[in-house]
Amino acid sequence: MYDLELVGASIKLLRDMFGLQKGESVVITCDTESNYDVVDATAQAAYALEGKPIIVKTPAARGVGKAADPDLPVKELIGLLSAADIWIEYNNEWIFYSTVFDEAFRKNKNLRYTNLVGANPDLIMRNIGRVDIPLLREFILKVEDISKKAKHIRITTPAGTDVEFDNDPNRAFYTADGYIRKGEIKMMPGQISWTPLFKTINGTIVIDGTLTPPLGKVNDPIRLTIKNDKVVDVTGGQDAKVFKTWLESFKDDRMFYLAHLSYGFGPGAKLTGDIVEDERVWGSTEWGFGNIGPMLVPDIPGGIPASSHSDGICLNSTVYLDGELLLKEGQIVGPTEEIVALARKLGK
Numbered sequence: 001m002y003d004l005e006l007v008g009a010s011i012k013l014l015r016d017m018f019g020l021q022k023g024e025s026v027v028i029t030c031d032t033e034s035n036y037d038v039v040d041a042t043a044q045a046a047y048a049l050e051g052k053p054i055i056v057k058t059p060a061a062r063g064v065g066k067a068a069d070p071d072l073p074v075k076e077l078i079g080l081l082s083a084a085d086i087w088i089e090y091n092n093e094w095i096f097y098s099t100v101f102d103e104a105f106r107k108n109k110n111l112r113y114t115n116l117v118g119a120n121p122d123l124i125m126r127n128i129g130r131v132d133i134p135l136l137r138e139f140i141l142k143v144e145d146i147s148k149k150a151k152h153i154r155i156t157t158p159a160g161t162d163v164e165f166d167n168d169p170n171r172a173f174y175t176a177d178g179y180i181r182k183g184e185i186k187m188m189p190g191q192i193s194w195t196p197l198f199k200t201i202n203g204t205i206v207i208d209g210t211l212t213p214p215l216g217k218v219n220d221p222i223r224l225t226i227k228n229d230k231v232v233d234v235t236g237g238q239d240a241k242v243f244k245t246w247l248e249s250f251k252d253d254r255m256f257y258l259a260h261l262s263y264g265f266g267p268g269a270k271l272t273g274d275i276v277e278d279e280r281v282w283g284s285t286e287w288g289f290g291n292i293g294p295m296l297v298p299d300i301p302g303g304i305p306a307s308s309h310s311d312g313i314c315l316n317s318t319v320y321l322d323g324e325l326l327l328k329e330g331q332i333v334g335p336t337e338e339i340v341a342l343a344r345k346l347g348k
């Protein structure tokens, strides 16, 4: 499917997002559950752009991240990735955050990486192939800037979210702006994530999109009461029970704490139950629970460890930055005319 268009999307990915230079190596990792149309198209594009593509296919690991370690040829993959210029990950059972990942980045400070785990042709076309990446970048960096400057943020949704918090003026934002420079680890374009000032998040979060793990697309909204960053109550239907039981199963108090907030700004993203795309649904907000990665809190070496991490999506968000509207029920309405105009140019 999309055999012609996928090569075009891959050229965009390599030439425009990675800035692939002649002679650079492009390692494409995948496993036996990956979609090979996207793998082959990326390798073809790398070759056409005078790069050096290398496809590495391994058996699908029986777990993801560090849980994939026992099934992976760990030292061989580290050896290859330590010498690579570009790494594109299409593994379905992902290597992201595994020992291979940690060691490759420890040894190779110039490695450029993007996470496209489990990607299929539709997803690549919706989120890269048919997106004006430079325009999205311009929009997203302006939204990042204005959100960073806000001292106090309030978010509501039609499903009942009403949560507020203060920003930490010294905290970095982690923005998937579509460009991957030396040493950078980037997710698919269309997302801005950050960790607000601890102990200031209070209110109600209602997850009505996707909650992964332990669920996918939720059947009935999950209502979380938040006091000083902590989930103190989980109510709703069967899905709420599953989430509460999952959080409790770790016997780790840190699992009840919020880890980050994210905005979804993927112009083509749609809710499919796959968190990688769902968390980019335009105008959604997402809360992370549990483990906080070091890139979100560079001020805290090593981040804040917890037993696991989950992400939950609130659709059609309304966002107030110091009282001024950025989003109204999922639509960009401010706070500057420039931001509104860029959103309209992106077709939103």
Ligand SMILES: [Fe+2]
Pocket (backbone or CB within 6 Å): 260, 287, 288, 289, 309, 310, 311
């Ligand atoms: Fe997360």
